[in-house]
Amino acid sequence: MNLKCKGALTVLMLGTLFTAPRAAELDFSIAGGYPFVLVPEVSWSTKDRSQRWHVNYKAGLDDGISVGFEQSLSADNRHRVGVVLGAIGIKNEENPCAEQQGVLACVLANIFDEETINGVGVTYSFYLDELAHSGWHVKLEGGYGEGSKSDTKNTGASIRIGYQF
Secondary structure: OOOOHHHHHHHHHHHHHHHHHHOEEEEEEEEEOOOOOEEEEEEEEOOOEEEEEEEEEEOOOOOEEEEEEEEEEOOOOOOOOEEEEEEEEEEOOOOOOOOOOOHHHHHHHHHHOOEEEEEEEEEEEHHHHOOOOOEEEEEEEEEEEEEEOOEEEEEEEEEEEEEEO
């Protein structure tokens, strides 16, 4: 992740921490999907539940952290759009095999050659119940950034289903 992206991530995380004391409720959710198979998340909602800040850890064949903000599109707070900064997807590294590697080493390198794409993206979420209540939700994320190992620019996306406690 380049210096600009790290700086922006730090600013967004600090904004999240300063906004949290004014929030009505602290929530925890856990989700899974593709390409991140496990995503624990902590979030803070405004008192009217129309806005939400969140911080999460995304784990898959590679991992990352992201922070974001969501705004409700409907009165029942079920449909939300937002922005996210940090890990937005995973992609395969290009050419993971060196010429001197054997066949087995090359096969293993191709299986585990994933790298996280860190950048900025947009989100859409659908909650089966109003935000800040226990229940299931579906989230789609997509954005643009650079690979954590190769520093190449690329797009990334993810989908996950989760439960908020």
